[in-house]
Amino acid sequence: NAGVMQNPRHLxxxxxxxxxxxxxxxxxxxxxxxxxxxxxxxxxxxxxxxxENIIDESGMPKERFSAEFPKEGPSILRIQQVVRGDxxxxxxxxSRSDGAYGYTFGSGTRLTVV
Amino acid sequence: GEDVEQSLxxxxxxxxxxxxxxxxxxxxxxxxxxYKQEPGAGLxxxxxxxxxxxxxxxxxLTVLLxxxxxxxxxxxxxxxTGDSAIYFCAENFSGNTGKLIxxxxxxxxxxx
Numbered sequence: 396n397a398g399v400m401q402n403p404r405h406l407x408x409x410x411x412x413x414x415x416x417x418x419x420x421x422x423x424x425x426x427x428x429x430x431x432x433x434x435x436x437x438x439x440x441x442x443x444x445x446x447e448n449i450i451d452e453s454g455m456p457k458e459r460f461s462a463e464f465p466k467e468g469p470s471i472l473r474i475q476q477v478v479r480g481d482x483x484x485x486x487x488x489x490s491r492s493d494g495a496y497g498y499t500f501g502s503g504t505r506l507t508v509v
Numbered sequence: 510g511e512d513v514e515q516s517l518x519x520x521x522x523x524x525x526x527x528x529x530x531x532x533x534x535x536x537x538x539x540x541x542x543x544y545k546q547e548p549g550a551g552l553x554x555x556x557x558x559x560x561x562x563x564x565x566x567x568x569x570l571t572v573l574l575x576x577x578x579x580x581x582x583x584x585x586x587x588x589x590t591g592d593s594a595i596y597f598c599a600e601n602f603s604g605n606t607g608k609l610i611x612x613x614x615x616x617x618x619x620x621x
Contacts, residue, residue: 399551426607437513437597437611438552451608486551490607497542498609502551 399424399489399501400469407507414474414481416504420489427470428498429462432484444470477508513600515612522620527585529615531598536579538600542609543572543583546595555583555596585617593619 400419408414420427426445430438431454440454444464455462459477464470474481484505488498512534521527533541539560544552558565558572558581565572571584581598595614602608 428607428609430609430611437613438599438609440608440610443607453608488552488609497554497557498607499554500544500552 399487399499401485401487401501401504403504404502405505405507407509408477409509410478411476414477414506416472416474416485416487416506417469418472418487418489418501419469420487421499424489424491424499426490426492427464428488428490429470429472430486430488432486432503434483438486441472474506477506479508482506482508513598513610513612515596515598515615517613518616518618520618520620521588523588523590525588527588527592527617527619529583529585529596529598529617531581531583531612533579533581533598533600533610535600535602535610536576538602540601541572541574541581542599542601543570544597544599544611546597546614548594552597588617588619590619590621593617 402417428443429441432438442455442462443451459475461473484503486503488500490498514532540557542557543555545555546552556567558574569586573582595616597611597614599609599611602610
């Protein structure tokens with residue numbers, strides 16, 4: 396069981412470029428969550444998805460950020476026209492249903508915008 | 510409201526017990542969690558407690574929940590240097606959309 400797989404582990408982008416972060420949930424998990432961790436802070440919820448559905452995107456910035464979880468393939472968090480303030484660690488988590496038995500987190504993607 | 514508070518730093522000597530505290534605001538949370546984060550790594554689920562429980566013990570870890578005061582604590586017995594990490598408590602927000610609200614994390618430093 397490979398756990399939650401995120402790639403890339405580290406991503407460097409210049410201001411104005413696009414960043415694509417990928418997350419493959421644990422086998423048997425159909426719920427995916429994205430969180431952002433700014434330096435020296437806790438994790439902040441961004442979005443919750445099930446296959447082909449966005450369930451809760453209350454933590455997503457209104458512009459430049461989007462997420463999807465297609466029927467086939469990993470979940471993608473996309474950040475368009477990145478700015479320095481987007482530099483953070485982005486974590487993906489997955490769960491079987493409503494997460495009652497805990498959420499399994501990936502190792503994160505550390506995005507640096509230069 | 511959504512708010513989880515933790516103290517930022519705790520230092521203990523190896524072999525002592527560590528107690529990390531957390532307060533939360535959403536009284537209808539069904540589960541509360543403790544996660545451990547080592548430098549440069551993701552979050553590792555340590556334990557969780559259902560809201561109708563007062564205590565849960567798992568080897569060196571003891572979780573105490575005081576629902577009246579909305580207070581959660583994690584006790585680590587016989588703390589080792591390998592326990593040095595950041596510890597996050599999190600609540601499962603009552604909207605039940607799978608949204609976890611995290612505290613800002615407590616850095617545990619274990620001195621030999």
